[in-house]
Amino acid sequence: MFDDDCLMTSQVNTISKSAYFALFRISKIRNLLDRATTEKLIHAFVSSKLEYCNSLLVGIPQNQLSKLQSVQNAAAKLISRSRKYDEVSPILYDLHWLKVEFRINFKIMLFVFKILSGHAPHYLSSLIERYVPGNHSLRSGDLNIVTLVRTDKHKKTKENPRTTTKRYGWRAFFVVAPFLWNELPRSVRKSPNLVTFKSGLKTFYFKKQFNL
Incomplete structure (x- = not known):
């Protein structure tokens, strides 16, 4: 609903x-x-x-x-x-x-991992992409961080004067997903497989929830 x-x-x-x-x-x-x-x-x-x-x-x-x-x-x-x-x-x-909020974030992060692993449907994989720095010598290129895919419908124009966040807010997947992903520890983002990723993600959110 x-x-x-x-x-x-x-x-x-x-x-x-x-x-x-x-x-x-x-x-x-x-x-x-x-x-x-x-x-x-x-x-x-x-x-x-x-x-x-x-x-x-x-x-x-x-x-x-x-x-x-x-x-x-x-x-x-x-x-x-x-x-x-x-x-x-x-x-x-x-x-x-995990509390409800972290369970929601957990599910979002599973989607992102599958996108980056090439196992997500196109309608999701077309929304975010790996960040590639302009200077390829920068270490940020190896951090496995993601960014919003900028398309014409996301850009500010006369016909669409609102920016992405103003129109969709932080509830939009393509806005919130990069934010949540990029705050994960590098070791979690670089997980070699889904099982390892889920374990590391659960541990990260569990520690965050209880301030461990």
Whole structure:
């Protein structure tokens, strides 16, 4: 569901409602379940809803993001049998879960890695490209950083006076993806394969989330 203002309010509300209903049903049988089984049910019926097409939620307003984070917090507390007002950060740490915002960024970064590896559809690979410095002797050329592909429709003209960021904001994939990618450690950006990349990316966001 898309809103006229592209804030994804309807989508967030739908996800939250559906996920809370699933949590309610699982909570009714929680006393009959061990932790491992509860976690599997949470992943199948709650986390999957938060993950589905979550890259579309990048850059949504904080109040919308908080709704989804509240769902994840409730899910974590149900798994750990914690009370409603218990601090959630230690629980997320124990579960080794990334918060919703970082899960969204994680998905965006997977797309970028696949683009740079030549395994992404053209409609995505045409949006960003590797940065090639004008002076090829510069070390920045070996950093594996990316930049927005500038096309006629992205340029400022009389017919289209708005710049890319003013028109699409930080929610646009081709705007936010280079920003998120270029802040990753060089070791993560230079990962030799997807498995290594995902592991390094998870570690980077996990440490960032908990200020480690």
